[in-house]
Amino acid sequence: MLDRYTFSTHAMPMPRDELQVMRAVDELLGDLDAEARQRVLAWATAKFSVGPLLQAKSSREDQLAAEMPGIAVMRNQRLEVVLSDLKAQSGVDAALRLAHVVLFAYERLTGERSASTRKVLVPILREWRLYDGNTRARLATCKGIVRKGDLVSLDAPAKRYAQSVIDEILNPDVPGRWRPPVTTRGSNRRVRAGA
16 A cells, blocks of 8 residues: 555546556565665666655654654654544454554654564553553564564554554544543442441
């Protein structure tokens, strides 16, 4: 699926062949690190005599203020999730969706393929009250999340899934049933009268 945060698209309908080429380019470039991606794009731009397709970040400060509108923003080298509804059906579904969105956004906003579980993913899951035994077990068995020590990343199919989750999140017509819990376990017990 095309990444609306990186590629610009035309206002008029595109021929089917053009879309297929764009999907192939998206998938192939998605597997490269930021520097390699920039080299490939510079080569393609020069080879086919076209103007710049992407606006390169001019400095590290620009990257620190990077944003995926309605999804996430980088502030002071920290990813902040700004979405309001994961459009999930359950807590475990919400945790999986959030993990995919976090890893996808982190790569897009920083250019780094992998994120630290301890410093990036777990704190955000905790903010959403989604870091529990069920989440840990489900994330450990999720085939699309690639682990290497503390670092985690998404493989190509998981990136496509993350993009589809983002599309649903941004679509006001897609309902979500799950909401973050308001109380913690045990805090909603009734107090006995006269106690």
